Amino acid sequence: MAAKSVIPFGPQHPVLPEPIHLDLVMEDEHVVEAIPSIGFVHRGLEKLVEKKDFQEMVYVAERICGICSLGHGLGYCDAVEHLMDLEIPERAKFLRVIWSEMSRIHSHLLWLGLLADAFGFESLHMQAWRIREQVLDMFEESTGGRVIFSVMKIGGQRRDVPQDMLKSFLERFERMEEEVKVIARTFMDDAAVQSRLKGIGVLSADQAEALGCTGPFLRASGVARDIRSTGYSAYGDVHVEPITGTVGDSYARCDVRIREIFQSFEIIREAVGKIPEGPVEVPVKGFPSGEYMTRIEQPRGEALYYVKANGKKFIERMRVRTPTFANLPGLVEMLKGCELADVPILILTIDPCISCTER
């Protein structure tokens, strides 16, 4: 038996966009155990509820993460709206769905680009990000921001999107879909890409479920669980079918995310067709009281928001559980037995967002 050695991995590493540290216990070239440690970018955002009132907290919630900014704002607003018994207008609900799906497209394209970069296919990385840029442009036109959108508000949306702008988005998504098809073929059919992804980091459905994994990471293992099918916002009015893989390896995760991009195009098309006219916000009176827990599906997986309020201006407690936090046990499990050269790709396949995790 070979001697064991420990290789520290991260928090700074070329493939890691954000800081996570792993102690890899190695036996020759194989990982025996991975011990994660986080806490490098903790900002104490949950504690801020004591200093910012419940309406100002929307801005804080949106800044938990740069990629899923919209989802965090949505989750927090949804929880507080339930506490205050606010029924937000239908149009605002549909806008939330459209923007959520646009977030999913840009998040998944970002991930595909990072993955291509991690296995050394630089031009594919550039192509994925070039396509993603168009979604950011659409976000800028409709919300006013490329990364932090600031459109969520308790009681609806802060701004409406004109109907002709939504129609023009559909045409642009049509063109984008063709472009995504081209890079999707390269991701799925290329022999060199397959050799880096197929059979790497297999996580069975039982394991994934027992470890509490979420999102595309869980669905790639064959568990059909998607919080969108619970029908929050206007998801009850559009057709959402959880997309699953079977094998549970890196290739299946890539496949699930690519198919989710196309599903998002479909959902946006359906939502724009069904969106009613009308106001986008309702007036807010009084302060929230009680406690509520809401679950939403972010691009990376299921996120959970807990809000406890006692009828005052300041909320008593807010808790956010982000998808990456739930996926870390799965990551540690699938790292066991893999080769050192595959570690960067395996970490990427859970789509880690450490800033979300540490809040």
Place this chain on the structure above:
Amino acid sequence: MAMINMIGTELKNLFSKPATRKQEKEYPENTRGHVVNDMDVCVFCGACMMRCPSRAITVDRNAKTWTIHPMSCIQCRACVDNCPKKCLSMEKRFTEPGPEKLAITCHQTEKARLAEEAMKKAAAEKAAAALKAKQEAEAKAKAEAEA
């Protein structure tokens, strides 16, 4: 097979214009760049200061100044949405990067000062007129009571 697919894309990229933009891009109408204040209209009510989540705006009513700390501003547009006089607006361009933490102070303009004085004068006249009318009514009531 897929490689051939990718080669087509690569060749297209070789002969087409760059996908990246020049720095002076066309900003869409809604872009939240930075906050500006129309000092001709501002009445120093302080609503923006109250609603700013990052406390980047300071309003001094006595000195008639409106100060913004651009480095603290998070471009959330809360001040613009809550301005009663609609004198705040968002410019498309982002603020210039700089080596130090700026504080931009705007003073009341001559036009705004004159408008405020005119308004104060009008209010004083109105109050005086109201007082006079009240006194007259009281005197009348007194006369009637005596008679």
